[in-house]
Amino acid sequence: xxxxxxxxxxxxxxxxxxxxxxxxxxxxxxxxxxxxxxxxxxxxxxxxxxxxxxxxxxxxxxxxxxxxxxxxxxxxxxxxxxxxxxxxxxxxxxxxxxxxxxxxxxxxxxxxxxxxxxxxxxxxxxxxxxxxxxxxxxxxxxxxxxxxxxxxxxxxxxxxxxxxxxxxxxxxxxxxxxxxxxxxxxxxxxxxxxxxxxxxxxxxxxxxxxxxxxxxxxxxxxxxxxxxxxxxxxxxxxxxxxxxxxxxxxxxxxxxxxxxxxxxxxxx
Amino acid sequence: xxxxxxxxxxxxxxxxxxxxxxxxxxxxxxxxxxxxxxxxxxxxxxxxxxxxxxxxxxxxxxxxxxxxxxxxxxxxxxxxxxxxxxxxxxxxxxxxxxxxxxxxxxxxxxxxxxxxxxxxxxxxxxxxxxxxxxxxxxxxxxxxxxxxxxxxxxxxxxxxxxxxxxxxxxxxxxxxxxxxxxxxxxxxxxxxxxxxxxxxxxxxxxxxxxxxxxxxxxxxxxxxxxxxxxxxxxxxxxxxxxxxxxxxxxx
Numbered sequence: 001x002x003x004x005x006x007x008x009x010x011x012x013x014x015x016x017x018x019x020x021x022x023x024x025x026x027x028x029x030x031x032x033x034x035x036x037x038x039x040x041x042x043x044x045x046x047x048x049x050x051x052x053x054x055x056x057x058x059x060x061x062x063x064x065x066x067x068x069x070x071x072x073x074x075x076x077x078x079x080x081x082x083x084x085x086x087x088x089x090x091x092x093x094x095x096x097x098x099x100x101x102x103x104x105x106x107x108x109x110x111x112x113x114x115x116x117x118x119x120x121x122x123x124x125x126x127x128x129x130x131x132x133x134x135x136x137x138x139x140x141x142x143x144x145x146x147x148x149x150x151x152x153x154x155x156x157x158x159x160x161x162x163x164x165x166x167x168x169x170x171x172x173x174x175x176x177x178x179x180x181x182x183x184x185x186x187x188x189x190x191x192x193x194x195x196x197x198x199x200x201x202x203x204x205x206x207x208x209x210x211x212x213x214x215x216x217x218x219x220x221x222x223x224x225x226x227x228x229x230x231x232x233x234x235x236x237x238x239x240x241x242x243x244x245x246x247x248x249x250x251x252x253x254x255x256x257x258x259x260x261x262x263x264x265x266x267x268x
Numbered sequence: 269x270x271x272x273x274x275x276x277x278x279x280x281x282x283x284x285x286x287x288x289x290x291x292x293x294x295x296x297x298x299x300x301x302x303x304x305x306x307x308x309x310x311x312x313x314x315x316x317x318x319x320x321x322x323x324x325x326x327x328x329x330x331x332x333x334x335x336x337x338x339x340x341x342x343x344x345x346x347x348x349x350x351x352x353x354x355x356x357x358x359x360x361x362x363x364x365x366x367x368x369x370x371x372x373x374x375x376x377x378x379x380x381x382x383x384x385x386x387x388x389x390x391x392x393x394x395x396x397x398x399x400x401x402x403x404x405x406x407x408x409x410x411x412x413x414x415x416x417x418x419x420x421x422x423x424x425x426x427x428x429x430x431x432x433x434x435x436x437x438x439x440x441x442x443x444x445x446x447x448x449x450x451x452x453x454x455x456x457x458x459x460x461x462x463x464x465x466x467x468x469x470x471x472x473x474x475x476x477x478x479x480x481x482x483x484x485x486x487x488x489x490x491x492x493x494x495x496x497x498x499x500x501x502x503x504x505x506x507x508x509x510x511x512x513x514x515x516x517x518x519x
Contacts, residue, residue, distance in 0.1 A: 161322055162342050261395075
């Protein structure tokens with residue numbers, strides 16, 4: 001092994017090992033502080049207790065986790081379908097974009113916490129949660145895809161004109177592939193936001209005594225002063241968020257790895 | 269020489285008011301290698317795009333011997349390959365837009381790639397290629413439909429000199445082998461003399477042809493031609509014409 005390569009290998013090992021070590025150190029410190037100061041679990045549970053709670057309450061929590069994951073991904077799928085469809089319409093007809101983009105912006109800038117209670121008036125709890133998650137996930141996917149569709153190489157567009165390609169061909173063979181990196185960027189943001197939207201809406205709905213997702217478990221455990229369970233549910237939400245992020249990062253690498261510069265660093 | 273196309277009284281004004289070309293008259297002979305030479309922004313690329321039918325002229329006409337626009341191959345300043353597709357699939361594109369399946373087009377694609385010496389890297393993605401190889405792929409894509417007319421818009425401007433000389437030789441070889449009519453845009457006097465059978469010198473914006481110079485040296489040309497006194501003499505004449513074009517602009 002050559003010297004520069006060995007150095008690179010050492011560095012990539014450090015890149016992985018260092019964050020893990022720091023993370024474990026922080027958990028260890030938390031555990032130590034709780035034990036040494038004899039802090040009561042209803043004030044701050046130790047990480048070991050949270051882990052035990054996740055295992056002990058798994059039948060209850062896993063059901064809620066499933067509900068939250070299902071809502072998040074349903075909302076995300078709807079946001080992808082709606083966002084991409086609308087972006088394509090925008091790209092084909094400028095007047096559609098000018099007419100409807102303001103609505104998308106209004107939905108985006110109005111805080112979701114403020115919309116949730118209103119949605120609960122019109123929809124049943126589950127659909128209201130779904131609608132909230134959809135609204136927040138929708139915009140980044142839409143706006144990124146719109147930019148992506150418009151960013152096709154000018155000369156390639158001319159080339160398609162030269163060969164008299166139909167609008168449909170130009171869309172499928174040129175504009176959609178050009179938009180893919182932007183779309184995947186929007187998906188990474190939208191995926192995280194869909195989870196946040198689902199949680200926020202469920203907190204709002206949960207106070208009305210409805211819903212069974214993880215956010216509801218947090219609210220419910222809070223009323224019962226079951227602090228370890230609150231933390232356990234929180235950990236599961238975080239893990240879900242991380243999993244969503246990793247999933248879309250992996251998808252992006254899979255789809256763009258061979259050709260797009262944004263995934264270039266993963267080579268070697 | 270029979271005529272392939274004629275631009276007569278062609279003017280082009282862009283939407284922002286820029287007058288790019290003013291009453292341009294230009295004949296394109298069948299089988300010639302015509303170079304449009306001029307300073308940056310003189311409208312020579314615009315003339316090429318009008319010829320390709322990528323934009324309509326504001327005034328005047330573009331007429332074709334055959335009546336309708338023939339098959340045209342176009343090579344841009346940049347290689348403009350689709351980064352998400354392999355070299356093979358990039359060259360397939362013009363045929364694909366003509367509803368030819370990948371399978372039925374395979375022979376044509378392989379021929380086009382062999383012409384430019386890229387047979388070995390057919391399944392490589394563009395970003396793994398050098399600048400010169402990308403440009404070769406772009407030329408293969410333009411040639412895959414066997415166009416009688418090939419338009420090139422400063423294709424080698426971004427390449428280093430060694431690669432450019434090599435591609436100049438390849439282009440001349442292709443031209444001799446295929447008999448294609450070529451219209452080539454450049455701002456390099458040396459490149460224009462080396463390649464062309466005729467040079468149209470453009471004045472700066474608004475562009476028009478201020479000199480047409482024949483380079484009656486026979487093909488094939490090679491490095492010996494580059495070093496010959498005749499080459500130097502042609503370069504001198506063309507440089508002077510270009511100089512006049514530039515002072516016209518200053519006046």
